[in-house]
Amino acid sequence: MSLNRETTASLIVMAALLSTVLWAEATGEPFTITLATRAAIFALAGIGLNLALGMGGMVSLGHAVFFGIGGYAMGILASHAQTFTPLTTWPILIEGTNAMPVIWLVAVISSALAALAIGALTLRTSGVYFIMITLAFGQMFYYFMTGWPAYGGEDGLSIYVRNGFPGLNTLDPIQFFAICFAFLACALWLYIRVDASPFGLTLSAARQNEARLRAVGIDPFRIRLVAFTLSGAVTGLAGALFADLNRFVSPAMFSWQTSGEIVIFVILGGVGRPIGPVVGAGLYVLLEHTLGDVSDYWQIVLGAILLAIVLFARGGLTGLVLGRPLPHG
Numbered sequence: 175m176s177l178n179r180e181t182t183a184s185l186i187v188m189a190a191l192l193s194t195v196l197w198a199e200a201t202g203e204p205f206t207i208t209l210a211t212r213a214a215i216f217a218l219a220g221i222g223l224n225l226a227l228g229m230g231g232m233v234s235l236g237h238a239v240f241f242g243i244g245g246y247a248m249g250i251l252a253s254h255a256q257t258f259t260p261l262t263t264w265p266i267l268i269e270g271t272n273a274m275p276v277i278w279l280v281a282v283i284s285s286a287l288a289a290l291a292i293g294a295l296t297l298r299t300s301g302v303y304f305i306m307i308t309l310a311f312g313q314m315f316y317y318f319m320t321g322w323p324a325y326g327g328e329d330g331l332s333i334y335v336r337n338g339f340p341g342l343n344t345l346d347p348i349q350f351f352a353i354c355f356a357f358l359a360c361a362l363w364l365y366i367r368v369d370a371s372p373f374g375l376t377l378s379a380a381r382q383n384e385a386r387l388r389a390v391g392i393d394p395f396r397i398r399l400v401a402f403t404l405s406g407a408v409t410g411l412a413g414a415l416f417a418d419l420n421r422f423v424s425p426a427m428f429s430w431q432t433s434g435e436i437v438i439f440v441i442l443g444g445v446g447r448p449i450g451p452v453v454g455a456g457l458y459v460l461l462e463h464t465l466g467d468v469s470d471y472w473q474i475v476l477g478a479i480l481l482a483i484v485l486f487a488r489g490g491l492t493g494l495v496l497g498r499p500l501p502h503g
Contacts, residue, residue, distance in 0.1 A: 179496050180366070180447065180448050180496065181366060181448075183495070183496055184362055184366070184452075187449045187452050188355075188358075188359060188449075188452070191213070191214065191452070191456070192355065194206070194210055195207050195210045195348060195355075204347045207347040207348055207351050208347055209463055210351060211350060211351040211354050211419055212419065212459055213452075213455045213458075213460075214351065214354040214355055214357075214452075214455075215354055215412050215416045215419060216412070216416075216435075216439055216451075216458065217358055217451045217452040217454075217455035217456070218357055218358050218411065219237070219241055219408075219409050219412035219436050219439070219451075219455075220443070220450070220451025220454060220455055221358075221361045221365055221448075221451045221452075222237065222240070222406070222409030222410075222411075222412060222436075223405060223437065223439075223440055223451070224440050224445070224446065224448075225365060225368065225401055225404055225405040225408065226401055226402050227440055227445060227446075228440065228446030229368070229374055229377045229378055229381070229401060230377045230381055230402070232297070232398060232401070232402060232405075233304065233437075234304075234402075234433070235312065235430065235433045235434070236292070236296075236307075236311045236312040236433055237312075237409050237436050237437075238315075238316075238427060238428050238429060238430065238431075238432035238433040238436070239288060239292065239308075239311055239312050239406075239428060240288060240289055240405075240406040240409040240410040240413065241409050241410065241412060241413035241416070241427055241428075241432060242315060242319070242413060242427035242428035242432070243281070243284050243285045243315075243410050243413065244282075244285050244409070244411055244413025244415075245281075245414060245416060245417035245423040245427045246325070246331075246427070247280045247284050247285075247410070247413075247414055248277045248281060248333075248413075248423065249325065249417055249423035251270045251272075251276070251277050252272050252337055253270065253325065253331055253333060254269065254270025254271075255269070255271050255272045256270070256272070256333065256335070273337065273339075274337045274353075274418070275339070275340075277414055277418075278411060278414055281410045281413065281414035282407045282410055282411050284410065285407050285409065285410020285413070286403050286406055286407035288406060288410075290402075290406075292311050292402075292406075293398070293399045294399060295307070296308055296311070297398050297402060308433075309433070312428055312430055312432075312433055313428075315428040316425050316426075316429050319425040319428060326423075327425075328424075328425060329424070330423055331422070331423050331424070332421065332422050333417075333418075334421070336350070336418055337418055339353060344418075350418075350419070354415055357415065358452070362448060362449070362452070364408075365448050366448050368404075369448065376392060377397050377401050380392075413427060435458070438458065438476070438480060439455045439458060440454060440490075441483065441484070441490060442457055442458065442480065442490055442491060443457075443490045443491055443492050444489050444490025444491060444492035444493045445490065447493065447496070449492055450490050450492045453490070453491050454490065457491070458476070461475060461476055461479075
C-alpha cells in the first residue's frame with residue numbers, strides 16, 4: 175500500500191524531531207532535548223484537541239480541564255507517595271504511587287470521565303454557546319484548584335523526584351523524551367486510523383451536515399460525545415507527562431490561557447491535519463525559546479504569525495506545504 179502525502183509528511187516531521195534529539199544527545203545539549211520533550215508533550219495535547227476540533231468541528235476552549243486533570247492526577251498520587259500518606263483509608267485503602275504506568279492510567283481514566291460528563295452537557299449546544307460553556311468549565315476547575323489548600327492552592331504542588339518507569343532512568347532527558355515520543359507516535363497513529371475509519375467519516379459527516387446524518391438513523395450527539403471523550407483522554411495523558419517533566423503542577427494548567435495555547439498549536443500547524451499539532455507545537459516552543467530571551471513580548475510575533483495563517487493560510491503551515499487535504503477513502 176502506497177503512503178499518502180499526509181502520512182509521508184507525518185513520518186518526515188517525526189523523523190526530524192527524533193533526529194534533533196539524537197543530535198543534541200551526541201553533542202551534549204540536554205536543554206535542547208528538554209525543549210523537544212516539551213514540544214512533544216504540547217503536540218500530544220494538540221492531537222487530543224484535534225480529534226474534537228479537526229474531525230468534529232468542536233471548538234473547545236476548555237481542554238485545559240483535561241490537561242489539568244492529568245497533571246493533578248500525577249501531582250496528587252506522587253505527593254502522597256512522597257509523604258508516605260494514603261489518599262484515603264475508607265472504604266478502601268488507596269495509597270499514592272510514583273509508578274508512571276499507574277499514574278498514566280489514572281490520568282487517562284479521570285480525564286476521559288470528565289470529558290464524558292462535560293461533553294454530555296456541552297454537546298447539546300453549538301457555536302458560541304459551546305465555546306463559552308467549555309471555557310466556563312475550565313475556569314470553574316481553575317478556581318476550585320486555587321482554593322484547595324490540601325494540594326498547594328494557588329501556589330501549586332512540587333514533586334521532588336520524577337516518577338519512575340520500569341527499566342528506565344526517567345531523570346535522563348533522552349530517556350524521558352523517548353517515553354513522550356512513543357506516546358506522540360501512538361497518538362498520531364491513532365488520529366490517522368480514526369480519521370480513515372467509518373467512525374471518523376461519520377464524525378466528519380456530523381460536522382458537515384447534521385441533518386443528513388440523522389436522516390440515515392445516526393445520532394450525531396453520540397458520535398461527538400465519543401470523540402470528545404477520546405479527545406479528553408489524550409489531552410489528559412499529555413497533562414500527566416507535562417507535570418512529570420516539570421515536577422510541578424499548579425492551577426495555571428486549568429487556565430483559559432492553557433486552553434488557548436492548545437488551540438494555537440492546532441491552528442498554527444493546520445486544523446484537521448494529522449501532523450498539524452506537531453508542527454504547531456514545535457514552532458511555538460521554538461519561538462518561545464528564541465524570542466523569549468530577547469523580549470517579554472515575544473507573543474506579538476506569535477500573534478502576527480497566527481493572524482497571517484488565519485487570513486492567508488487556512489490550512490496552517492502544513493496546508494501551505496501539502497495543499498488541500500486528500501479526500502477520505
